[in-house]
Amino acid sequence: MPDRFMQTNLHRKTGVRRRNRGRPHNATDKAEVPHLCWLTVKIIRMRNVRKADLLSQTDCYVKLWLPTASFQEARTRTVCNCKNPVWNEAFHFTIQSAVKNILELTVCDEDTFTPNDQLLTVCFDVAKIQPGEKVHLNFELNPENQEELEVEFLLENIRDVSENIITNGVLVSRDVSHLEVQVDAIKMTSLFTRRDFTFAVKGSYEGRQDVSLGPCCNRRGSNTALFHYIKHSQANLEIMLPKESFFCGHSSDKRERGISRPLAVPLNSLDLRERVTVARGESYDVHVREEDGYKNLDLRLGFGLCAEEEDFICKRKKVVAAALKEVLQLDEDLQENEVPVVAVTTAAGGVRSMTAMFGSLLALQELGVLDCVSYISGLSATTWTMAKLYEDANWSQKDLKGPVDDIRRHVIKSKLRCFSLGHLKYYEKEICERKQEGHKVSFTDLWGLFIDSMLHNEENTHKLSDQQLALNQGQNPLPVYLSLNVKDDFSTLDFKEWVEFTPYEVGFLKYGAFVRSEDFGSEFFVGRLMKKIPESQICFLEGTWSNIFSQSFMDAVYLSGHSEDFWHRWTRGTESDIEEQPALPKRSHEQTTYLSVPKGCLSNTLRELMTGRPVVSNYHNFLKGLQLHDEYLEHDSFCMWKDTVLDSAPNQLNQMDDYLKLVDTAFFINTSCPPILRPERKVDVILHLNYSGGSQTLPLDLFSEYCSEQGIPFPRTELSEDDREHLKECYVFEDNSEAPILLYFPLVCDTFQKYKAPNVERSPSEMEQGRVDVSSCAAPYGTGLLTYTEENFNKLLNLCNYNILNNKHLILQALRTAVERKQFKSCSLLQSSRLC
Structure with a gap:
């Protein structure tokens, strides 16, 4: 099933x-x-x-x-x-x-x-x-x-x-009803009289609809209001009628209407299988009729991979198997179940991370390892590298020196041209069009257009779904982009939900809910597509993924390593479990009754100041109207990513919000690992490329602690004090067959100072090229810098290229170990089946 x-x-x-x-x-x-x-x-x-x-x-x-x-x-x-x-x-x-x-x-x-x-x-x-x-x-x-x-x-x-429901054990989609409210004129009081009606159904997709009768209101369907709502909910139709005598369809009392409270009609009290009159005035009738709404879902409820990704993996394994045979010098071809899944993950760091990632990928291609990779995941500015590369459907099969030369020209040129009058007019036009299409615009859209202007010479209309062309033959690794969904008045530490983007789907790791990438940003209700909105250009998504303006004060406290306990006294509500008498028998999936006491005005004001984010990206919430399953807290996949203060408060989770609020992942943990660790992807080896500024071990420490708390299989990443003080270029962490093998590459200038290539020492005249400052405050690679000199660009590129090449033996050994693990597991399963 x-x-x-x-x-x-x-x-x-x-x-x-x-x-x-x-x-x-x-x-x-x-x-x-x-x-x-x-x-x-x-x-x-x-x-x-x-x-x-x-x-x-x-x-x-x-x-x-x-x-x-x-x-x-x-x-x-x-x-x-x-x-x-x-x-x-x-x-x-x-x-x-x-x-x-x-x-x-x-x-x-x-x-x-x-x-x-x-x-x-x-x-x-x-x-x-x-x-x-x-x-x-x-x-x-x-x-x-x-x-x-x-x-x-x-x-x-x-x-x-x-009631027919569809569920994945965490979310539930219920039946939707389609209510048609029609206003019919039964006599004209005056050719110049206009009568305005307002109808509302709280909790429906439409919310409120206005209908007018009279002059200039003769458009087809203008006398009809439509509502979609959960069929078996206790919905009321609220009606605001024009001034004149009226009576209710289910009452014989005639009243004179003035400015008063709206008339409320409980829909579950009516037999809506037939047309029912709910209100009648001297010159009009109001009728309602209900029909079953959409039967099929337009989103996917399930924690498994989508069919398109499974098909891609089958095709990619053939490419990977051939590449592994060559780089590992294997005597025989690998069988499909012997091919390990290798992923590249990254860390954020502005133009520094974008440039460094080009250097790392160039080295992986030179080693022949790039064709062994099935996934590349990115966050923040490393998504700029990925989006740029995937404009070419065969990028990994071509020499990457071409794209590197192109990005070099963009990085070293002045960014003042991005503020020219022509560019500003272009930004205004694009944002106006985006708003007219139905998107909710924000400053991050302008930021996305600015990024696009930095990296392109002309208008770029590339979309996320266009990247499917780069995957149709398994010719490139599958790109996975990462963002966080947050809530107002909550710090990122208290509430965040991982959202992944692939060319096939966009979805939540925690809820197992995914929409097609071309449908992301459209309006959904209870899993049904209600209003199709054109897919966003990828530059707007880049602005979302790398939103440097989304950091709150509490985020800064967390990332600085300071204790957040004091601040939580002000930013978290007061909640406590309470007893009811008499005590009821315990059921496995019931929640404890708890008492919540609101904070005072001063605490609320301070909370808003400390958790407020200058700018977030708003997208229509495709979870809207879905409800949580009665046993959702017991579902293993939900538990894997359950880490917010609201997980046990289903009424406050995101199913009722109109918009998702997406921010840069780096303001929580600077790594793009989470989507790679989905059990369904079965990743065997992770090449983690760290490009963060400051501490090179903090992202690893934070994510290792996170995985430990969540019960996510991840190797222990213990480093000695000597290693922390004198970092090497690569560390290999390997625990057991459940956790993937992790190769962690800090951004360090270790042996690169003396060697320009593996085992090739620098001459005295070349020593300056080996002095690359990537750690001090005065380094020319600060996260906020958007322009580098050509010399600094080349130094950083060559450094990251060297760090990969100089650790070829560790990379190949990890790949060999992964192959041996797969072969051993395959052999064990074969023996078990024979015994059976």
Whole structure:
């Protein structure tokens, strides 16, 4: 069965940063059939409610929010000036058992002249309640003051109603309904009268639609509003009617309409299989009718590789096998299952990293190793190198000295021409066109156009999907670009999600959700493509991947190596687990009930200042409308990348956000390794090319620690103090057969000072060419520098070229070890099959 329909879950992860293995899912267990349920929540009373101010008791009410069932907040009435308010009010929700339903109960103090105060929020996992049960619970909010919230729950199965869902065990796509709202004129009051209607369905893709009748409103379809929403959610159609007498379709009361609250029609109270009249005025009727929406998904839910990448790997293995036979001087051809997967990963560093990467790839090509590589991953400015190379569909089969000469001309020339009047007009035109196409523009788009002008002499219309031509015969390694998705008011350390870009797909490692690269930036809802927006030129993606303007103050604190504990006192909310009485039986995938108390105004202001990012790239969120599976926290693939403070708070994750907020990965960990470590890619050898400034070991230390905490197979990268003080050109880290072999290349000027080529010493006149300062503050290769002298460009290029060539023996030994591992594993599997 394809993994897009899987509902099995393998491991559970508890906590935020630590991973615990659970028992594997038993293949003989029967998967629970998803069904719809009717949840009744009765808010009974509170005891000893805390004061919001010193002058009086709290004017208390309770808000209920269950976004998986309804985007409408419900609330009790307000009980004024009372320490022990009593409500006894019941609320009803239709829920899907397959999704994670977290009910938020927020206790508020109503104020007359100022915004209402939120005192606390209780987050309760509805999975604790079994169908057919009525449960009376007391939530202990403050045991010392005996503050309690008393609530009653009743959960009942809804019979004879089913819903088709598609899930990968982490995300769930539900049925979508298509609602058509039509306004018909039944008589004309005046030829010059215009009547304006506003319709809204909260939680729908469209949100709000306006319809007008009268002069200049005769366009076909202008009297119709369309909405797409989750079929079994409790959606309301809110209608704002023009002034005149009207009555509701399900009421005989006739009223005179003025400026008032909108008319709300609960859609689940109507039989929408037929056309239904929901409002009628003296001169118009309002009808609604519902149809099933899109059946098939336009995104891929699954953690496996897409079919195009699997096909590429099959083709690439033939190229790799031939290359390995030559460089390792093997006597026999390698079988497909004996061919190791080799990846090149990089670190960021502005023009320094772009230039250095050209030098490293040139050396790998000279060694014959470039054809042994199946993946190249990049971040920040190394994506400039990759994007430049992949404009040529056969770049790795040609001499790279040509592209190097071209990039040299661009790096050494003045960048002032990028600010000429002609260029500025071009930038303005491109950004206006991008906005008209439907993209959300930002300063990073201007930055992307500037990068494009730095690296090209003329307009470049290349797109990410165009790079598929460079892969159709397996002739080049597959490029993988990396970015981070972040949230407002959270530091990157607290919230970030890995997003990978390939010529085939763009997607989240954590959620197993991918869209075609040509569809990235378009508008999606519940996994369906709603509005196709033209694919971005790759220069705009380069501006996103290398967004040097996205660093927050908290990011700088983290990267500087200082403790963030003090700052987290101000930037993290106050949350604690609480008990409910009586204690309910534990279920394997339920979440603990927790209490959240909001910070004060001063803390919130400081949090905004410390976590605010000057500029982020906004793209339409293709996860919008998808919901989290009830057992998502137990899914092994989710656990692998689960490392944010919101992972156990599904209502606050990204499925409801309109936009993704993408930033430069280097402001968290300066490495492009994460997508290469996806288990499905089965990478055996990693050549990690480090081009960062400052500490050459910090990115390795940070990522090694990250992998250890996440349980990601990665070799131990321990270095002695002597090695840290006197770095070599290459380090080999090898643990066991589960973790890939890692070759780490720091950006150092070790033996290069005395040797211009391996085993070729410099003459006295050539010693100056070996003095390359890549570490001091005064070095001519600072991350912010965009222009180099030709001499400095050549020095850096030659240094990185030499560091690869001088370690040929280590590279070939790692490749040989990887081949031997694959052959041993293949032999072991063959013997096992014979025994069976």
